[in-house]
Amino acid sequence: MTIDYRARISLIEQETARLAALAGDLSVPVPTCPGWTMDELVTHVGRLHRWTVHVLRERVQERIWPARIPLGLAEGGSVDAGWLVAGAAELLDTLRATDPELEVWTWGPDRRASWWPRRMLSEMVIHRADAELALGIDPVVPAEIAIDVIEDHLHNLPYASWVTRPLAELDVEGATIHLHATDAAGEWTITQGPAGRITWARGHDKGDAAVRGPVRDLLLLLYGRLSPDPLTVYGDRDLLNRWLTTAAL
Structure with missing residues (x-):
């Protein structure tokens, strides 16, 4: 059974909530992402959310790297679970308002907006698993x-x-x-x-x-x-x- 565009959006929401619930102590090392702590993991995921929003809202047609996208933090601010959830909410609103057939840049073979929720779901599943493994939790991923x-x-x-x-x-x-x-x-x-x-x-x-x-x-x-x-x-x-x-x- 194929997971469709709308279902992937709902799953991104669920996966983000699961990751946010794990993002208490951001100093915890993440062994499956060598050199990262939970802070770097949360920052990476939140940046990906904001990157996707930028690509879709601006209808970007040429490569843009995630590092060029502002994190949306006040001066001196730092990432946390609330920041992660806020970025995800903006992403979800954007995905739901976007025509899946909209032509935009992606780094994969498909130049349509429908590429992005599938890619973001993959990122969320893997990085939620990273966080769980870091905390000694055995990740569950439905088949x-x-x-x-x-x-x-x-x-x-x-x-x-x-x-x-x-x-x-x-x-x-x-x-x-x-x-x-x-x-x-x-x-x-x-x-x-x-x-x-x-x-x-x-x-x-x-x-x-x-x-x-x-x-x-x-x-x-x-x-x-x-x-x-x-x-x-x-x-x-x-x-x-x-x-x-x-x-x-």
């Missing part, structure tokens, strides 16, 4: 959402130049990696193509390396938040480790 975020990752990865360049240096063109969810109807085969770009397809196949496990774990694996060690791995483990380390967004 439908985990599948959507996995496919969003694979859909956009060929256009992430900061990833494709180092992938090209692995010199593994033609290699295949198969992911098999054991608790949901999800299987994907990733093929490493030229210039570091990948292609992927749903369905069962045999890869040079294959991983079986719960779909949530496959999601965290793809994003570099989980080692393959607790999962079932077949084939070329060295290839798998090198590819995963390089391909994590």
Whole structure:
């Protein structure tokens, strides 16, 4: 079942509320984002919210980096859960008022406003999981959402130049990696193509390396938040480790 535009907006709202509830002590280190504390994590997510609002409201047509977008803090102010929620509320209002077919800039392959809620949902799910892991909480991600975020990752990865360049240096063109969810109807085969770009397809196949496990774990694996060690791995483990380390967004 596909998650549609409006459903993704509602899920962004839920995920932001969950992250805000975790953002008490902002000095807590976030091991899955090396060098970050909860403060940096909250700042990053809140900046992404404001970046998306700017792109959609201004109908931006050329690349603009998130760092160029003001954080909306008073002089001497600092981020907190309230600041995060306020930015999310502005984002939600903007998404609900925007035609999904509106042509705007994205860093992925789709130049429509509908790209943004899917991408922001992915960001929220992963960073909520980061916060929970930092606090010793085992993240729960419903299978439908985990599948959507996995496919969003694979859909956009060929256009992430900061990833494709180092992938090209692995010199593994033609290699295949198969992911098999054991608790949901999800299987994907990733093929490493030229210039570091990948292609992927749903369905069962045999890869040079294959991983079986719960779909949530496959999601965290793809994003570099989980080692393959607790999962079932077949084939070329060295290839798998090198590819995963390089391909994590």
